[in-house]
Amino acid sequence: MSLAASAFDDTVPLHHQVYVQLRREIADGLWPGSTLPGETELAARFGVSVVTSRAALARLVTDGWVARGRGRGTRVIVEPETPPAPGPPLVPTGRRRPYRYTVLDAAVGTAPAEACRAFGVAPGSALWQCRRLRTFEGRPHSVTHNVQRVEQGERHSERRLASLPMTAIFAAEGVEVASLRRRVQATHAPVGVAEHLGITLSDPVLVATFTVHGADGGVVEWVRIHLHPDEAGPDEELDLRTGAWSADTRW
Numbered sequence: 001m002s003l004a005a006s007a008f009d010d011t012v013p014l015h016h017q018v019y020v021q022l023r024r025e026i027a028d029g030l031w032p033g034s035t036l037p038g039e040t041e042l043a044a045r046f047g048v049s050v051v052t053s054r055a056a057l058a059r060l061v062t063d064g065w066v067a068r069g070r071g072r073g074t075r076v077i078v079e080p081e082t083p084p085a086p087g088p089p090l091v092p093t094g095r096r097r098p099y100r101y102t103v104l105d106a107a108v109g110t111a112p113a114e115a116c117r118a119f120g121v122a123p124g125s126a127l128w129q130c131r132r133l134r135t136f137e138g139r140p141h142s143v144t145h146n147v148q149r150v151e152q153g154e155r156h157s158e159r160r161l162a163s164l165p166m167t168a169i170f171a172a173e174g175v176e177v178a179s180l181r182r183r184v185q186a187t188h189a190p191v192g193v194a195e196h197l198g199i200t201l202s203d204p205v206l207v208a209t210f211t212v213h214g215a216d217g218g219v220v221e222w223v224r225i226h227l228h229p230d231e232a233g234p235d236e237e238l239d240l241r242t243g244a245w246s247a248d249t250r251w
Contacts, residue, residue: 007194007195007199007200007201008200008201009200009201009202009203011202012201012202014048014052015048015052015053015055015056015059016056016059017201017202018042018046018048018052018053018056019055019056019060020188020201021046021191021201022036022042022056022057022060022065023060023063023065024188024190025190025191026060026065026066026076026078026080027078027080027081028080028081028112028113028114028190029080029081029110029111029112029113029116029123029124030080030110030112032076032079032080032110032113032123032124033075033076034075034076034124035072035073035075035076036057036066036073036074036075036076038073038074039053039054039057040053042056042057057074060074061074064077064078065077066078079123080112080113080123081113081114098136099134099135099136099141099165100134100135100136101132101133101134101161101162101163101164102132102133102135102162102196103130103131103132103158103161103162104131104132104133104143104192104196105129105130105131106128106129106130106131106153106156106158106161107128107129108126108127108128108129108150108153108154109127109129110124110125110126111125111126111127111129111147111222112145112147112224114209114222115127115147115222115224118147118211118219118222119147119149119219119222120219126150127147127148127149127150127153128147128148128149128150128152128153128154129145129146129147129148129153130144130145130146130153130156130161131143131144131145131146131192132144132146132161133196133197139228139230140196140197140198140228141227141228141231142197142226142227142228142231143189143192143193143196143225143226144166144223144225145223145224145226146166146221146222146223147221147222147223148220148221148222152175152220152221155173156169156173160172166212166221166223170220170221175214175220176214176215177212177213177214177220178213178214178215178217179212179213180210180211180212180213181210181211181213182208182209182210183208183209184206184207184208184209185207186204186205186206186207187204187205187207188201188202188204188205189201189203189205189226190226193205193226197226197228198228199228199229203229204229205226205227205228205229206226206227206229206231207224207225207226207227208223208224208225208227209222209223209224209225210222210223210224210225211223
């Protein structure tokens with residue numbers, strides 16, 4: 001699937017935007033020790049010319065992200081990033097927003113390195129993943145990326161994924177959720193997110209990364225949420241007696 005032209009920023013060179021996207025995927029652990037697609041395949045994926053994809057690959061070589069050799073393709077030579085674990089447990093408060101969900105994809109595949117670490121598996125491992133567009137009052141609100149163990153994720157029905165928040169799906173399946181941990185940062189939207197949020201690759205977005213824990217403390221789910229730039233972040237409160245953060249779950 002090629003990237004929609006509307007996701008590109010007309011004020012930024014195309015080869016730089018493709019370069020940034022590929023670099024982000026490498027850092028995210030989606031190409032661990034493997035070979036990137038060729039210039040023609042990348043050009044088709046991003047909807048750009050071969051000249052543009054060639055320039056992006058050349059810069060990845062120059063910056064030490066990949067190595068190219070005759071007959072060996074373009075090999076990834078950088079280890080994926082593994083950011084620090086999220087902070088203290090998050091205690092959800094407030095009512096949930098009545099989002100409408102559009103399932104973008106749901107399948108088993110190579111998971112981000114951070115998700116793999118959360119589940120205690122090696123980078124590049126295959127886990128169940130689901131990406132959903134959430135809309136609120138008729139406008140794009142956020143894109144969620146849920147990652148779970150294969151045996152857990154494959155239990156979810158298409159009907160539930162298309163209509164319920166994941167916590168409600170867990171409840172319906174008898175999965176107990178005891179706490180959340182969250183880390184929030186500002187970045188740029190990756191391929192597939194910018195298009196569905198109706199923004200460009202250069203627009204800054206707020207991203208929250210969650211780990212969802214069961215009653216035994218084990219990780220039930222890893223979640224990454226890209227929030228539309230027009231949406232405000234959640235109000236949070238730190239209880240100094242317990243060290244726990246609380247936040248409005250409507251986010």
